[in-house]
Amino acid sequence: MNASGPQESAQPNRLAGAGLIDRIRPLSFQFDGKRYTGFDGDTLASALLAAGVRLVGRSFKYHRPRGILTAGSEEPNALVELRSGSRREANTRATVVELFEGLEARSQNRWPSLALDVGAVNSLFAPIFVAGFYYKTFMWPAVLWEKLYEPVIRRAAGLGRASTEADPDTYEKAYAFCDVLIIGAGPAGLAAALSTARSGARVILCDEDFLLGGRLNGERYEIDGVSGPAWTRQVEAELRASPETRILRRTTVFGVYDGGMSGTHTFAALQRVSDHLAIPPAHQPRQRLWRIIAQRTVLAAGALERPIVFGGNDRPGVMMASAVRTYVNRFGVIPGRHAALFTTSDDGWKTAFDLAAAGVRLAAIIDARSVVAPVLTEEAKRLDTRVFCGAQVVDAHGSRALERITVREDAGRLSQLQIDTLAVSGGWNPNVALCTHLGGRPRWSDAIAAFVPGDVPRGMAVVGAAAGSFSLKDALREGAAAGAAAAEATGFKSVKHREPRVTDELTAVVPLWCVSESKTKAFVDFQHDVTREDVALAAREGFSSVELLKRYTTLGMATDQGKTSSLNGHAIMAALTERAIPELGTTTSRPPYTPVALAAFAGVHRGKHFKPTRLTSGHAWAEGRGATFMESGEWLRAQWFAAPGETDWLTIITREVRAVRSGVGVCDVSTLGKIDIQGEDAAAFLDRVYINLFSTLPIGKVRYGLMLREDGLVLDDGTSARLAPQQYLMSTTTANAAKVMRHLEHARQVLWPELDVQIVSVTEQWAQYAIAGPNARRLLERLLGDAIDVSNAAFPYLACAEFSWRGVTARLFRISFSGELAYELAVPARYGDAAIRAIMSAGEDFGITPYGIEALGAMRIEKGHVTGNELNGTTTAADLGLGRMMSKKKDFIGRVLARRAGLADANRAALVGIKPTDKSARLYAGAHFLTLGAEVSLQNDQGYVTSVAFSPMLGHWIGLGLLVRGQERLGERIRAHSPIRGGDVDVEVVASVFFDPEGARLQS
């Protein structure tokens, strides 16, 4: 038996001995439920081809049978659903899926089966599915759009199905920094990596493949007397031994992002850490998204071979010539027994010679060029292979796979060849995608009939096939030179090394974009089923610019982004409209280069990890008390504390409010912003940021303050305490803490750098608890003992003090949000847990009740205190009834613009209270005010409800709102209309303070 002939086995197309696969590690897998065997080192595509499977999918629009076209990430046809259940993944390219034991894949877009697909009748209706059919065929009647046309089209034209279950795997992000990033580990990239690594520079070498080597793995090159793969392993070993070199295999650099004049850029790369495993091992992510910050870049991304557009060029069995070589040389697989070559390039001839070396004699070599280098034709003659020069493949025929081709010979004679495999080479397109992500335009090269890098990002060098240099010799030389230059540019000394010895090769090409005499459908874009006729139609209808062509025909808009199709489409359009290709231009390529799963972008930020969570130091205690928590910005705060048996939130809140107002309660208020303000000019600083005076505030006192934005609207409110002559402690609302800090920093650093003011956030330093209710003082007397005198005389309303308590520095403020006799006790957060337990213990005899922010909210509405709902960025101090706080004795931020006509208008909406006329009616926040009897219309809008609560003290719903000329309308009956929540309630306008309007309780 011929050692290199096909084996008779379950892998009929596997060659003995050849390839970079591990034959002692067979792997079993399933495709469409049928069991097959491949080897470690196979892709799903190579294993399917080895098993003789040619039909792997149906096309997007016409459901045409499709096979495997390429051996790389540009594959437009062989898209499959990979894995099952919660790991099912749609549209994975069989050409890059690494085979693993137990792999399961299914073909897509077919029903009931791949071989018998009823959707293929779409082909019969092809005339209505031409370019632009969405816009033409289904225009009328419009009522059928959503109900009929769209669902039918969506089902018929489609890709695979993603899993609807939660993804059980993890994804993560990582950052990497390097002096030189090398993209692509083919010969050019490896040469670049060697010269940079030897200089000592930090190098990252990325390749999307699981083997380094690029085309060296698919060709029969010799470098320095050893095979391409052997040379690759030598280089890899040296790079692995280099301490500053990192090799990222299975990693696609898919985008170039910000960077600057220095040449440093940020790159995004996807590393498929576990995609080659059935299930990732514990703690190993499936994929990792890298952000790589590189000072210099060597782009060695290679080139993509382009198809030729001719009739039936999508038949399974029609493959790229380079892919055929890859399957033969790298995987030891011959795609078919009866093969021919259709080429317009010297490079294509390698496929004929490699197949011959593997024991497969070609039926014919069909070269569209009339004149071909004699060295090629002589070799063909030696191999006894028929050669047709100046000939073209007009049509490829077959039902589910290629069966024969029609060849038009030089003299015009048509002949038929019975073959099952046609290798096609239309020349190579340099892979310029990453040169263009920052807006660079590629440049047309007549020499290679393709676009080459034009203006590339600063700091990036493009080498080898990506630069249009297709010979191995050029790739190695350019790579080594660019690597050395990049190392020098980043401050390293490059080491000269000998250029490797390689054989010369021929790289001539004469483009043939399309075969004009084809009788059958000739595909330009395989994945989107765009044909030559579609491009012609677009030309006829005037959609002749590349951007319009793309959108009208969907050319290049599939998940492969036109890698094998765009240039062919543009060239056909150029010919049809009698323009040169560079004149027509090309479409813009944007990241990502290949599809990236959304999960990779999300990384670890899923579910409750979507954003960080902030917990107060009393959190564990509140949890132990059975608190229900709610989000307040990043914080979790206790919403309420349900007692055993309590299920209704209103019952719980009512109990909590009554307990506070009749006894004593405690609430964790640690989340409020706390800013330490010190310096000789601290008082002057506060006078300028608040509308009211703080320089007059005595030491040991607290004052309520309101601050405006520069535009005169309210920014935030809160209290500030004067702890020392030159030290204040400002409190902010929880929501605005960061915003206020930014505002103050801006004021300090930019507006008034002459002031001596130092500010620092101490929010996290202090745990703070509000202790409120008639028994608050008695509780504190018991809790604090001799540490501080809390009697009304010694510590009246708005007093504050810092003192030592149980070995820690504590602070006490007599302030009240609830309207009760209340204090806020602060201790360093390390002692926050101990403090709340001590408060609870001291309050036990008083029936202390912990309360959450719902009860706090109800009490503040009863007191008419404003909060975020009213400080909503549209209100002025006057709107909130606080206009008189604006000091006339000083300047402050917002003072001038607060007097603008629009903000000083008497017709503005002002804060009022509302209560329902029918005491049993419920109020809704967001309801709009209308005068009674007025029609519901925008013109009649009188303002809106900002906050509502059920008042446990009054026994009915109450609310705050902003009502046009509200302060003049107390006593008026109006309507609160909420079309969204369905409420439409008659309400009475009342003063905004519902409970204890004299404030007797908080002074007591």
Add this chain to the structure above:
Amino acid sequence: MADDTLTARAPFTDLAFSSTPYGGVVVADRDGLALAAVLVRKGCLAALTARVRERFGIELPRGPRRIAAGTVAFAGLGPATWLASSEERGNAFALTLKEAVGDTASVADQSSGYAMLRLTGAKLRETLAKVLPIDLHPRAFAPGDVASTTASHIGATLWRLEDSAEGLPVFEIAVFRSLAGSFWDTLTHSAAEFGFVTRETIS
């Protein structure tokens, strides 16, 4: 009411985690370290520098550097801001500092404001590459270097200490105390594949 003292609760309490195969990353909670923000008063940099030198034997760093002497260290966090730390436990450090700097700087106790970890391990840099968007390569971030950055959307301040006796890198990272749990989740998730263990102390 008994006048018992308050018991401190460490920010990383109850946040246990360990993963095999081995301790690629080792962490210790630095709870109890005394911390204070020091912000220089207008025109007082020279005076503050002199006082810090005199009192603590430390040359106040300019820029993002940390300088330690004995049990005290000063880390530069901004143009006029330092985070001072002291190994001496208790909350007297801020008072000591206040007295030492007098009216040349404003001092605010931050001993409770931060949750801090000391980290080491053969896989520490690989782990931190998933957490921090900055370059921690030995050439780019030397012992004594300080950075304020974000750790997976969490504000973080870190510095590098001298390598351990085994030649492993040692870092300290501080985050706001309330974010200790979220930071712990991020860190342990990132370290899990390398093995993660906690220790009482790392010297």
